[in-house]
Amino acid sequence: MMVERAEDEEKWLAAGIAAIQQNAFYMHRALDSNNLRDALKYSAQMLSELRTSRLSPHKYYELYMRAFDELRKLEMFFKEETRRGCSTIDLYELVQHAGNILPRLYLLCTVGSVYIKSKEAPAKDVLKDLVEMCRGIQHPLRGLFLRSYLSQVSRDKLPDIGSEYEGDADTVTDAVEFVLQNFTEMNKLWVRMQHQGPAREKEKREKERSELRDLVGKNLHVLGQLEGVDLDMYKETVLPRVLEQVVNCKDEIAQFYLMDCIIQVFPDEYHLQTLETLLGACPQLQPSVDIKTVLSQLMERLSNYAASSAEVLPEFLQVEAFAKLSNSIWKVIEAQVDMPILGAVTLYSSLLTFTLHVHPDRLDYVDQVLGACVTKLSSAGKLEDSKSTKQIVALLSAPLEKYNDIVTVLKLSNYPRVMEYLDNRTNKVMAIVIIQSIMKNKTCIATAEKVEALFELIKGLIKDLDGDLHDEVDDEDFKEEQNSVARLLQMLYSDDPDEMLLIICALRKHFLTGGPQRLPYTIPPLVFSSLKLIRKLQGRDQNVVGEEASASPKKIFQLLNQTIEALSAVPASELALRLYLQCAEAANDCDLEPVAYEFFTQAYILYEEEIADSKAQVTALHLIVGTLQRTHVFGVENRDTLTHKATGYSAKLLKKPDQCRAVYACSHLFWVDDQDSIRDGERVLLCLKRALRIANAAQQMANVARGGSGSVTLFVEILNKYLYFFEKGNPQITAAAIQSLIELITTEIQSDTMSQDPAADAFFASTLRYIQFQKQKGGALAEKYESIKV
């Protein structure tokens, strides 16, 4: 049925256009022969086509445009006619003889335009007459187009200031009066459309109305362009009159559109100076009007205006723009009980943007806006719909962007309260936005108090919130989130150790609530941050003697111990082990033997109890050995215990090569180059010999198991160890031992033709080359090498 209608409409339109063209043809012929009477007759007939009620606004417009073009020609003719001596007043009367009102009024407007141009009568009188006569068309669509035509032809003939039609009798007041009246009538017609026709076509009607809205809005545009409409006139006449019409029409479409029009059409400074009036109209609008968009637009414009130049800012202060806007928003929200939360949030968001632009120095205003938002949100509970949350994110991001400084934002007491109303996901998004802002601006957060506040904001990332469902969380996202938290840590930094300690404690407190999933991400940066503090203290200790500060390394180590312990719950024993070792090393640097010992103990316990995977064991063992080797703080006893244990572990590894390598690595535990107390050549040799035994065993096992001899790599590696200790001057490592080892390897390589291992061969070759090189270098070392034959 709709299609049918559309087809019919096409037909009607085509018929209308054809009739217009036909009559226009006769009209032209009459114009060419200067036959006024016929010209009027045919033009009236042509215009009669506009009397149709069958077309939708869209199609009617097409028809109207055809007629409009023809009327331009007619107007030209009228102009010539008056030049030929036909008085305009006669012409003005003559066209009014037409029996049908619509053609009559179109002709009247056309002649009226000529009449004003001729200046035979004051423009004001003609305009007044025209706008008055047009009342005869009460049909909305036809009336709107007629008045739009009137507006069009009169536009360049208004007695505006500086216009040629301005005179003693014609002032801009008349021009304004005329446009206002036309506007009022058009709006009435436009609103009336809503109430005509069956209820079931409401949607269609609304669509049609929106197609027509610009016809109405154009009047405001004309007003906006009148030179003579200065602030005073705008304030005294234009705005009150327009608003009166807007409010009284009680039509949501019109109210929304026209408010928007007013905001867009008139200059910002006018808005600023009439803010009270303009805002005063808002609560009076229909409850269904999308007032939030209107106000948002206004605030956006004002914000931009404020941003455009600093000179206008005093104006804002002078008119108390903030107070007015905020008050008005409050009233609107109060008045429109049904306004969705989205609307309120949008409003506050716009107000916030405005505040940030206009009063960047007034944090209390910003906080006030957020507070109002909280109040509104508290009545609604958690936000569910995505649009509102998006809007809140925008709201919360605005201060961050403006101040580029989270520290300022942290001063806003209502900020976290707003965040509480976000759903968990959005909360996280927001938290990331905050973190990114901090990272981007490299904002250093230097007090524990602020850190507390910040963590209150980003708590969505720090711990599981109520009702958080894990299965929703994407693994990647989770990693990303936690990594950003980890990155954030480096920005939480104070030069004052006491304060830093407080920060660390605070962080620890928060992180420990994070649950096993987060700890592996959050604990390491915390540990390193603490270690950094320790090293700093350590540096300072040398300068300040006997200080009684609360932030002593000892204390921090205690903290660390407990912190790392938390990881065992995860479990993340490998990570914990590494951290323990790191701490041990730090303790070593601080000369805190018991502490270091404790950390090692913890590491060993982890090794024994938690690390079962052989690969992990190898790695862990090497780490332990490496760390232990560097640790110098231990007394003989403690060291013995630890080294002994380590050596013991190495012998118990599963795979022979691993065993071998661990054992020869342990040799270093007995020989620390820069420490005279730890140079136990004998035990070094023992380790190496044991390593050789194991290598031998490994090769035999390989022989048995795979029918070929294993690689000689292990032997070459051991040879290298020999050479190292040989060079270091370990008396137990003799040239003879090295010599025999070389021969052993050579034999092995020669005997083993089956499985060539080029890497091992190359390794051996380069080791030999090294020996050769040392020999030739001369000096004491060369002498030592002299006895070794290659």
Next chain:
Amino acid sequence: MNFLVGAFKPPCNIAVSFVDGRTRKQVPLKKENGQVVKVPLFQSQENIAGEVIIEPTQGKKVEHTGVKIELLGQIEMYFDRGNFYDFTSLVRELDVPGELYETKTYPFEFSTVEMPYESYNGINVRLSLYGRYVLKVTIGRNYLSNIAEYQDFVVHNYTPLPSINNSIKMEVGIEDCLHIEFEYSKSKYHLKDVIVGKIYFLLVRIKMKNMELEIRRRESTGSGPNTYVETETLAKFELMDGAPVRGESIPIRLFLSPYELTPTYRNINNKFSVKYYLNLVLVDDEDRRYFKQQEFTVYRLLETS
């Protein structure tokens, strides 16, 4: 000229001319046969003077019992065709009985003639009336029928601006459906006048389609039980298009000049009246018509220029 022309060749030509014929205003007059001729225009109390020229047809003599000229004011009812009622009849004897051999000119004059009624031409054929002024030249003959020649002229009588001219204002309506108040600025309009007014809609519960203002002429003839009334709509002028709502006011501006109105005639010689009415018609969506008719007076304004 005359319907006898074709049948008999008249023995002479008769022509009537006026002394100020060249300068006097001529107005169109529609004759019975539909022909429109230009005839001179007079008003009451004017002198009507001129010449009658009688020219016998070549070589013929016209014997007559006397020549006279009559000025007749006549009313002819269409339902009583051919029966003229003379309300004015003036006679001037132009010649004593005798014979006419050659062209002869007779001057004549009717001075300050009382012509109280205007010429009026009703249009309806079936029943209408015809009030006219005519000069009748008669050449009386003994045994033949008289030779007569008619010269029509038109009389217009002018009225000064009325001293009292109240507006027509009225509130009408259908209870709970439609209440309007209309106002015409005057009750008396001259022929080139313009009717200005307004219609206020006080209550609208009917869906209107449009509104027109009609000018209607009512001719009534006869009297008592034999009164015949004929109404004719002279103008249909659309005032409003679409459906107004309460509180709207619609302007009226109707120029009378394009319509062929005559002044209002009240009881002309007890024979007929011509009255004018403004008929305000509202048409609703279902083409029902609601109307209110108001008489207004039309007069011929004495042009001062």
